[in-house]
Amino acid sequence: QVQLVESGGRLAQAGDSLRLSCAASGRIDWSYVLxxxxxxxxxxxxxxxxxxxxxxxxxxxxxxxxxxxxxxxNAKNTVYLDMSNxxxxxxxxxxxAISLGFxxxxxxxxxxxxxxxxxxTVSS
Numbered sequence: 001q002v003q004l005v006e007s008g009g010r011l012a013q014a015g016d017s018l019r020l021s022c023a024a025s026g027r028i029d030w031s032y033v034l035x036x037x038x039x040x041x042x043x044x045x046x047x048x049x050x051x052x053x054x055x056x057x058x059x060x061x062x063x064x065x066x067x068x069x070x071x072x073x074n075a076k077n078t079v080y081l082d083m084s085n086x087x088x089x090x091x092x093x094x095x096x097a098i099s100l101g102f103x104x105x106x107x108x109x110x111x112x113x114x115x116x117x118x119x120x121t122v123s124s
Contacts, residue, residue: 002026002113004096009118012086020081022096022115033099034072034079035111038092047106049081059104086122093117
């Protein structure tokens, strides 16, 4: 059984920086594509960022490019999302996910395992 546990979400002010972490455990080869998604109240889940096995390739939603950075530590089975210049529009529950494919897909259907999410709230 694979378990993903996100942490780091909290109440932040606009302009703040925040780091989210997601640790994986269980019978999983960690060398897959990892992604971050978010879901705001009343909205559909949306893609945020993805990273490949080596960490050498990344993909970002336009709304976060230049402000968010995804990275991974394969030795720790952990993926990170560094968020800077936060905006109220970034308020959402953030989820990490594992894709058993090899494409840096932005489609949630392409991900096989999901965490429970961590709440990020940005006040103006």
